[in-house]
Amino acid sequence: MITVNHYMALSAILFVIGVVGVLTRRNILIVMMSIELMLNAANLLFVTFARQTGDMTGHVFVFMVMAVAAAEAAVGLAITLALFKNRETVDIDEVNLLKG
Amino acid sequence: MEILMFNLFGGLAVAFALGTIISKRPVNSAISLIGTMFCLAGLFAMQDAHLIATLQILVYAGAIMVLFLFVIMLLNLREKVGAESRRQPFWQLLAVVVAGALFAPLVAFGGGKWLGFKNVAPDFGSTAAVGRLLYTSYILPFEIASVLLLAALVGAVILTKTKLR
Numbered sequence: 001m002i003t004v005n006h007y008m009a010l011s012a013i014l015f016v017i018g019v020v021g022v023l024t025r026r027n028i029l030i031v032m033m034s035i036e037l038m039l040n041a042a043n044l045l046f047v048t049f050a051r052q053t054g055d056m057t058g059h060v061f062v063f064m065v066m067a068v069a070a071a072e073a074a075v076g077l078a079i080t081l082a083l084f085k086n087r088e089t090v091d092i093d094e095v096n097l098l099k100g
Numbered sequence: 101m102e103i104l105m106f107n108l109f110g111g112l113a114v115a116f117a118l119g120t121i122i123s124k125r126p127v128n129s130a131i132s133l134i135g136t137m138f139c140l141a142g143l144f145a146m147q148d149a150h151l152i153a154t155l156q157i158l159v160y161a162g163a164i165m166v167l168f169l170f171v172i173m174l175l176n177l178r179e180k181v182g183a184e185s186r187r188q189p190f191w192q193l194l195a196v197v198v199a200g201a202l203f204a205p206l207v208a209f210g211g212g213k214w215l216g217f218k219n220v221a222p223d224f225g226s227t228a229a230v231g232r233l234l235y236t237s238y239i240l241p242f243e244i245a246s247v248l249l250l251a252a253l254v255g256a257v258i259l260t261k262t263k264l265r
Contacts, residue, residue, distance in 0.1 A: 004215035010110045016203045021121035023195035051147040054220045067245040071252035073164045077171045078259035
């Protein structure tokens, strides 16, 4: 019998994998992919609790998250392209202009 | 059957997610992430979220990841650019430990109780039912999302323009 707790554990595992990706990888593309992974883990939880409570508002929320993720990916990748054009790098450690 | 499907999709999703953050080349990461998206779509379909499962494949695997692959192709990165961290292994290990500490409360959230699923209406999660909700109660967020997408579209075009006048 699969319960909500199974889905919560799976969602937590995926989210933590995304956090590790953001914290350890230096390639901006992979950092953005890790962020997508975290958003997806949150979406899984939304869908699970929508199913558990029988209320489809969670599905609407997932829809909004997808719209925001699409916007984020488009702008983030545009920034990556502009960055690569100017600095010839995708390493986020080398982008430290605003560092104090 | 349900347990088998959950283990299959869940295990594959975790394996592909690990592949995303471990593989050295961005293309392999992107392909692994597409695998994760498909597995999650399967899990969504298992929970009667049919519209969301379809959108997951169409929007994430179909649109966002193609955008990622397109940019990876455009950048034409040399092998292993940005793959290696110049940070000490200690800080990397600390990052993993901090993420693991985050994991504990996320799992403990159930409070030791096993929350089961109730039966839901037969049209739960169908396009008609979710669409009705979107176009009645949540029409304002829906319209704001469209404005957000338009703003992102204009922003992306402006950012990648070679000459700004």
